[in-house]
Amino acid sequence: GENVEQHPSTLSVQEGDSAVIKCTYSDSASNYFPWYKQELGKRPQLIIDIRSNVGEKKDQRIAVTLNKTAKHFSLHITETQPEDSAVYFCAASGLTGGGNKLTFGTGTQLKVEL
Amino acid sequence: DAGITQSPRHKVTETGTPVTLRCHQTENHRYMYWYRQDPGHGLRLIHYSYGVKDTDKGEVSDGYSVSRSKTEDFLLTLESATSSQTSVYFCAISGDRGDRNEQFFGPGTRLTVL
Numbered sequence: 001g002e003n004v005e006q007h008p009s010t011l012s013v014q015e016g017d018s019a020v021i022k023c024t025y026s027d028s029a030s031n032y033f034p035w036y037k038q039e040l041g042k043r044p045q046l047i048i049d050i051r052s053n054v055g056e057k058k059d060q061r062i063a064v065t066l067n068k069t070a071k072h073f074s075l076h077i078t079e080t081q082p083e084d085s086a087v088y089f090c091a092a093s094g095l096t097g098g099g100n101k102l103t104f105g106t107g108t109q110l111k112v113e114l
Numbered sequence: 115d116a117g118i119t120q121s122p123r124h125k126v127t128e129t130g131t132p133v134t135l136r137c138h139q140t141e142n143h144r145y146m147y148w149y150r151q152d153p154g155h156g157l158r159l160i161h162y163s164y165g166v167k168d169t170d171k172g173e174v175s176d177g178y179s180v181s182r183s184k185t186e187d188f189l190l191t192l193e194s195a196t197s198s199q200t201s202v203y204f205c206a207i208s209g210d211r212g213d214r215n216e217q218f219f220g221p222g223t224r225l226t227v228l
Contacts, residue, residue: 001173006156032215034215034216034217036219042221043204043219043220043221043222044157044204044219045219046216046217046218049215049216051215089156089157091157093215100145100208100215100217101147101159101162101172102147102157102159102217103159103173104156104157104158105156106154106155106156107156
């Protein structure tokens with residue numbers, strides 16, 4: 001099955017700096033890569049996703065890049081703000097007739113310091 | 115947030131007792147999923163459903179069963195709860211159109227097995 005590794009497990013940045021979180025996956029058939037943000041005690045919230053036919057996607061201060069050859073994808077957050085502090089999870093899946101079984105990374109605790 | 119509710123939100127039970135968690139959606143989405151979240155493991159898929167009465171196992175299905183008798187409800191049952199099943203359980207849903215990749219999560223159920 002799919003295996004997703006995520007690094008770093010913790011990341012501390014100064015407000016206004018950029019943050020980068022990296023994930024690798026093992027199954028070359030995977031073609032969908034979402035990122036979730038989870039605040040303490042809350043549900044995971046989808047913040048951005050990318051499909052395998054796209055190399056990069058941006059949404060305001062957030063961007064995701066995908067390198068299918070190397071089987072890795074990354075989340076980039078620019079101009080970080082205190083409200084960006086949370087746990088971020090990457091995931092990967094391949095579309096099947098049975099829906100979309102996501103395999104998650106183990107998460108990155110991002111702390112944005114004032 | 116998508117129309118997803120989970121009940122109960124918190125439960126404390128004893129080893130060996132049966133437990134049923136309920137996920138209810140008002141989005142008429144085809145696919146429903148149960149995940150568990152544990153420190154150091156991220157989210158792991160337990161079971162999923164791709165339609166009424168259509169279910170399949172996920173990554174960590176041992177000790178769990180599910181049922182889906184109508185589109186809006188997906189039940190997760192622990193036949194005989196064990197301490198290793200202490201966790202936070204999240205339900206998720208996704209559609210079956212162009213947006214079927216995107217999974218939206220419920221608020222979670224915190225289960226403690228003593």
